Amino acid sequence: MSENIKSNTSFLNDAGNRALLFQAVLLVVVLAVGYYLFHNLQANLQTQGISTGFAFLNEPAGFPILIHLIEYTEAGTYGRAFLVALINTILISLMGIVLATIIGVIMGLARLSQNWLVARLATVYIETLRNLPLLLQMFFWYFAVLAALPHPRDSIVFGDFFLNKRGIYSPNPIFEDGFGVVIFGFLATIVASIGLVIWAKKRQTRTGLWFPAYWSSLGIIVIGTIAFYFLAGSPITFDLPEASRFNVKGGMVLVPEFVAVLVALSTYTGAFIAEIVRAGILSVSWGQTEAARSLGMRDSITQRLIVLPQALRVIIPPLTSQYLNLAKNSSLGAAIAYPELVAVVMGTTLNQTGQAIETIGLCMLVYGTLSLSISFFMNWYNKKMSLIER
C-alpha cells in the first residue's frame, strides 16, 4: 500500500516547515531592523558627541519645580527631580481616580434615575464631556476659567480660605507634640469598631437582629478621634494664609495647574465611568430585582446585596482600564505647566541634558510598569470574581 503514498513532500509544502521558515524570517527581520536602528543610533550619538548613560541623574538639576511633595530644591539632582515628578504623576492619578469614580458613579446612577430631568442632565453631561478632547478641556479650565478668577488682591475670602488666580489657599495644619495621642486614639477607635462589627455579626447569628454596625463604627471613629484630639489639648495649630504684597502667603495652596488637571481629568474620565456604571447596572437582569422583591426585600437591600455585587463584576474590568487611561492622560498636564513626569523628565530634564533616549525611555518604563501592574491586578481580579459555572 505504501507505493500509493506520493512522497512529493517538498520542503516548502510542509505546513510545519513553512511555519518555521516564516517565523525564522520574521525573527531575522525584527532583529535586523532592531540592530539597524540601534546601529544608527550609536553612530549618530557618536558623531554628535552625545554622551549616553544615566550618570546625569546624579548631577544637580538647578531648576525649580512648582509642586513637590518630598523635599526638593534647585540644588537637588535630576534623579531627585525625576522622583518628584513621578510622585506628582502618582498624586494626580490617585486623586483623579478617586474623584472620577465619585463623579462617574453619581452620573451613572443619575442617568438611570427615574427622574426625567436628572437623567437628561446626566446625559447632557456625559455626552458633552466624552466627545470633547481632553486637552481642550484642560486648556479650558486652565486658561479660560483661571482668567475669570480675581487677582490676588481682590481674592474671594472665606474665613481663612482664599480663592484667586493663584489658587485656593487654606490653613496648613502643623502637628505638635501631643499629636501622637490623637493618632493613638484614632487607631483605638478603629479597633473598637472592628470589634463592634464582629459583635454585630455574632448577634445576628444568635438572635437574627441586625445592628447598624457600619454607621455606628463611623460615628465611633469620628467622635472618638475628636474626643482624643481635645483630650490631648488640641495639638494642631494652623499656619494661616494671609494676603501679602504679591500673593497670599503661608497656609496650604492648591495651585491652579493642579486644580485644572485634576478637574479636567476627573470630569472627563468620570463621564466614561458613568457609562460603565450604567452598563454594569443594566447588565444585571431585571429578573434579579424582581426575585429579590418577591422575597420581600426592600429596594435598598436589593441594591446592596443583589444588584451591586453583580454589577461590580461587569464594571471592574472596564473601570480599571479607565483608571489606566486616566494615569496615562495625566501626562497632558505637561501642556498646562503641571510638573508631572512628562513635563519634568521629557521636558526640562531632556532639554537641560539632551539625553533624549534615556529620558524618554525612563518615562515609557514608568508607564509600562504601571500598565503591567494594573493588568496583573485585572487578571487576578477576573479570576477571583468570575461566576462559577459548570
Place this chain on the structure above:
Amino acid sequence: ATLDDVKAKGFIQCGVSTGVPGFSNADNKGTWSGIDVDACRAVSAAIFGDADKVKYTPLSAKERFTALQSGEIDILSRNTTWTYTRDTSLGLDFTTTNFYDGQGFMVRKDLGVESAMDLDGATVCTEQGTTTELNMADFFRKHSMDYVPVVVQKADEALSAYASGRCDVYTTDKSGLAAHRSKLSDPNQHMILPETISKEPLGPVVRHGDNQWKDIATWALFVQINAEEMGITSKNVAKIKKESTDPGIRRLLGAEGNMGESLGLSSDWAYNIIAEVGNYGEVFERNVGPNTPVGLPRGVNNLWTEGGVLYAPPVR
C-alpha cells in the same frame, strides 16, 4: 556633509522660535522676519546667492536641540544662549554671537516694584527648557528670596499666563521681554526691571563635527559685522565692489582673490550676503531697532569702535 546636503536639496532648513517679534516671527501670511531669521538668510545668500532659499521650522525651547541633533534642521537660529554645557555635551556647536543679551524681569507697573530685589514671594512665569529657568533659580537662591515658579510649555503661553495674572513677573532675556511686551495689549502698563541677572550671548547653533558648515554660519555673521565696520551697506555694495580700491574690501566682496573657495562657496558669497541681507547694523535697525515696535537701543550690540562689543575677526 551638511553643505552638500543643503546644496543637493536646494534650501536650508532653519529652526526658529514659535514667535518672538524682532527675532523670529511669522506674519499672518507666513513670512518670517527677525534677526535670527536674517542669520539663516545670510547663510542662504552665501550658499545660493539668494537669501530666500530657507525653510523654517518653528520650535519650542524644549524641542530645539533634539531637532538639530536629529538632523531635522540644518541650523538653529532661535535666540539660544551659548553655554558651556550646551556647547560641550549636547553634540552641538555654537557659531558666534549675533545678539548680546541678559536675562531680566518684566512686571506690571501698578505693582510698584522698582527692582528685582523687591521680588521676594512673587510668582514668576517662564518658558520650559531654557537657561532662564536655571538663572531664575540661581538668582532667587543667591538672594535668599522666595518665589513660586510657573514653568509653561511655550513662550507665548507663558506670556499669556503672565498677562492673565497667573504670575507677577515674567522673566526671559531682556530682548525677549521687549519683544514680548510689544505683543501685550497694553505695553505701557508693563515695565522691564533694571537688573540684568545673567549673560546671555545668543547665536546660531549647528551640529558638532561639521567644521565647514560651522565656518560658513560663523563667517556669514562676521561678514555682516565687518561690512558695517567698513561702511558697506546693501544699498552701496554693488557700487563699492565696482569702485573700491581698498584691497581688504575687494577681497571681501570677491572682486579679488577667491576667498569663498576654502568654505566651498563661490567668490561672491560675502557680496551676496550684504546685497541680500545687509550689514549687521541694517539687520538690527530693521528688526529690533528703536524705530520698530520692539524698540531696543543698540547698547552693547554695537561695533567695538562705537563702544559696543561687536568685534569680528578680519577677512583675510
Place this chain on the structure above:
Amino acid sequence: MTDKNMALAQLEQGEKAIIEFNDVNKWYGDFHVLKNIDFSVKKGERIVVCGPSGSGKSTMTRCINRLEEHQKGSILVDGIEMNDNLKNIETIRKDVGMVFQHFNLFPHLTILENLTLAPIWVRKTPKKEAEEMAMHYLERVKIANQALKYPGQLSGGQQQRVAIARGLCMRPRIMLFDEPTSALDPEMIKEVLDVMVQLADEGMTMVCVTHEMGFAKTVADRVVFMDAGEIVEANTPHEFFDNPQHDRTQLFLSQILNH
C-alpha cells in the same frame, strides 16, 4: 352577571378568600392588558392559569405580589389591599413566594446563601436557624448535597428546585409559579413537577401559570383560562377539560392537547 362569574361565585362560597381581584384593570401605556378581572382564591386552593401567549397570565399573577401595579379595581391579599403603601406591599411580599420561568437565582451567592438571604435580612431570622431551615427545604427538593455550590453549577431542573426552596424558606402562605417548567428540558420538567405536586399535597395555596395539562388535571382545584386580558373560563379540571364552555377554550384545548 355572566356565566363565568356565577361559576366563580358558587365556588367561592364557604371559606374566606385569601386572594381577591375586584374588577381589576391594567394598562401598559395605551394597551389594555387586564380587563375587569374579578376572581378569588381560597386558602389552600390550587389554581392553574392557562391561555395563549400574551393573554395576560403573567401580568395577572405578578399583580398578586405587586411586581406590577394595577390601575383600576382592587386586589386584596390576605385581607390587605394592594396600594402604594409600602408597608402593605412588604407585608404581602413576605407572605407570597414566587417562582419564575428563568429561576432568577442570585448567581453570585451559593445555593445556601440564596436560600438564607431573605430570612436573615427580611425576617430577621438568626443565621444559624435560617441555615437549618434552608437545609430542610433543600432536602425536600432533594438537592441538599448541592448547598455549597453556585447556581451556575447546577442543571436547569436543579436550579428551578432551588428557586422553589428559596420561595418556601420565607414560609409563605401563597406560592405563585409563572411557567416554572417552560425553560427546562423534558427530563428536567418531571423533577420540578414532582416537587410542585408534593407541595400541593401538603395544602399550600398555589397559583400556577403553566401549560402542563397533566399537572393541572392532577392537582388543580380550578383551572382558569385567560384570553386577551380576560378570564374566559374558570372551572374544575374535570369540567374544564371534558366540558369546556366557550368555543375559545375548546380551540385552545384542541391545540394544546394535540401538540
Place this chain on the structure above:
Amino acid sequence: MTDKNMALAQLEQGEKAIIEFNDVNKWYGDFHVLKNIDFSVKKGERIVVCGPSGSGKSTMTRCINRLEEHQKGSILVDGIEMNDNLKNIETIRKDVGMVFQHFNLFPHLTILENLTLAPIWVRKTPKKEAEEMAMHYLERVKIANQALKYPGQLSGGQQQRVAIARGLCMRPRIMLFDEPTSALDPEMIKEVLDVMVQLADEGMTMVCVTHEMGFAKTVADRVVFMDAGEIVEANTPHEFFDNPQHDRTQLFLSQILNH
C-alpha cells in the same frame, strides 16, 4: 483478527478503497479520542456512522479532510496520504465535500456567492461557469429561486440544502456529512434527507454521521457503530439492525429506536 475486522476484510475485497484508515490514533491532550481505527471505504460506498455522543464520530469524519490531525497511523484518501504536506491537503480537500451540523454558510455572501466561492478561488473556474454550475446544483436541491438571498433569510432546512449544494459545487468524489439534520426541526429534516437519498442514488461516495436510522436502513451500504473512540461494529444495515453482534450495539439500538 477480531470479528469486526473480518467483516470489514470481506467487504473490502474486490474494489479499491477510496478512504483508508490504518490503525489511526488521535489524542486531544491526554484524552485518547480515536483508538486504532482500521477501516476503509470503497468508491461509491455509502457509510453511516452512529454511536453515542462523544464517541468520536465527528472526530473521525473530520480526520478525512484533515480538519483534525491524527497522531498515529495513516489515513489515505484516494491514495494520497494525509500529512503536513500542504499540497496533499489541498488536493484532498478539493475532492472531499463536507456538510456540517450547523450548516456554516457564510452569512455575508448570497447563496450564489456561497456556492461559487470555492470553485472560483480554489478550482479557478471562470465566474460565469461557476455560476451556471451553482444554479444547476441549486435546482437539484430545489431552491434555485433563492439564489440571490442571504443565508439568514432562509429556513434551517433550506440552509442545509444550500450547504449540500455548496459541497457538491466542488464536484467532490466523496461527501462527508456530520449530523446534517440534528439542528433542524422535524418538518425540515425530511427535505434534507430527500436530497441526501437522491445523492446516494446517484452513486456518490458518502460518509454520514447521523442518527436517522430510517435513512441508514434505506441507503447505507454499511453502518459503523462507534463507542469510546473505537469502531465496535461495522456491518450491512440488515445485519446491523436485525442481528447486532455486540451487546453495546444492542443497548444503543434499543435506546435510539425507542426514543
Place this chain on the structure above:
Amino acid sequence: MAIEFKPSPSLPPPSNAVGATAWIKNNLFSSPLNIFLTVFSLYIVYLLVPPAIQWAFIDATWSGESKAACTAGGACWAFVASYFDQFMYGLYPSAEYWRINLAAIMLVVLVGMFAIKAVNKMLLSIAIIVVYPVVAYFLFAGGIFGLEIVETSLWGGLFLTTLLGIVGIVASLPLGVVLALGRRSNMPIVKSVCVVFIETVRAVPLITILFMASVMIPLFLPDGLNFNKLLRVLIGITLFSAAYMAEVIRGGLQAIPKGQYEAADAMGLTYWQSMILVILPQALKLVIPGIVNTFIGLFKDTTLVYIVGMFDLLGRIQSATHDANWLGTTAEGYAFAGFIYWVICFGMSRYSMAVERKLDTGHKRN
C-alpha cells in the same frame, strides 16, 4: 353548546395613568426625593442655561477688528470670525484654499457614491483607497501641474486635524488587521512579536509616542536620511491607533464561530483566501462600532500634536488667543473648538450606534 367568546373592548387607560400630568407625576414628582431632585435640577438649569444663552447670543458681538470692538459684555465671536480661515486651514495660503476644499468635496462625493447601487463597489474602493490619497496629496502639497508648493509646516487648523484623523484611521486599519491576525496566530514567534508590540504601545501615553516620532525617529535613521515631521507624526499616530485597532478587530475575529473557519478550510481555501473572503468581511462588520469608537478617540487625540509643535485646530485657536488684539477671548476660542469637536465626535458616535442597530436587524430572520 359552546358559548362564543367575544373579547371585551379595550378601554383607554384612566386619565391618571397616561397623559402629560401622569407623565409629569411619574417622571418628576413621584416621591419626595424625586421632588427634591427635580427642584435641584431645575435650579442647576436656571444657573447655567440662561447666562450661557445671554453670553453666547444675546450679548455677543459678531464682528469687529479687535477685542476692543467687543463691548457688549458677551461672547466676542468677532475673534472667531476674524481668525476663521486660519482655524480651518492653518497657514495654508488663502489663494490655495480651493485645493483643500476640492479634495474635501471629492472625498464626500466618492464616499457618497457608495450609496448608489449601480456603482461598482470594487472600483470605487480602489478609487478611494489608492487613487484618492495620491490625488489629495498632490493637491495639498502641490509641485506638479504648476500647483504652487505648500510646505507641510503651513498645514494646520481643522484641515490638519481631519487629515491626521483620516490618515491615521485608514492606515491603522490594515496594520491592525495584520496585528490582530498575528496575535491569534499559533506560531509562537509571530504571536509574541504582535503581543509585545500591541501591549507596549497600549501601555504608554500617546504623548510619549508623538514625542518619539517628532524627536527620536531621526536619531534612529542613518545620517542624511530624514523625512518630514508631519509624516513622522502620522507614523506615530498610525502605530498607536493600530495597536488599539488590533484589539478591536481581535474581538471581531473571536466572535466568528469556529464553523466558519472550518467550512472555509473544508472547501480548500488557503489561509489568506479564507481570511480575506470569509472571516474578515464578517469580523470587520461586527466591529464597526468599535472601529468608530477608536476613530473618535483618535480624532480627539490628534489635539496632542499641538504639544509637539504642530498647529491643528486646537493649536491654531490656542495660539490665536495669544494675539495682542484679541487677548481675553480664550473662552470663545475654546467654545468654538468644542463645538466643532463635539459635532464631529457626537455625530460619529450616533452614526456608529445606528450602524449597530442596522446590522443587528439585518442579520436575523424569524
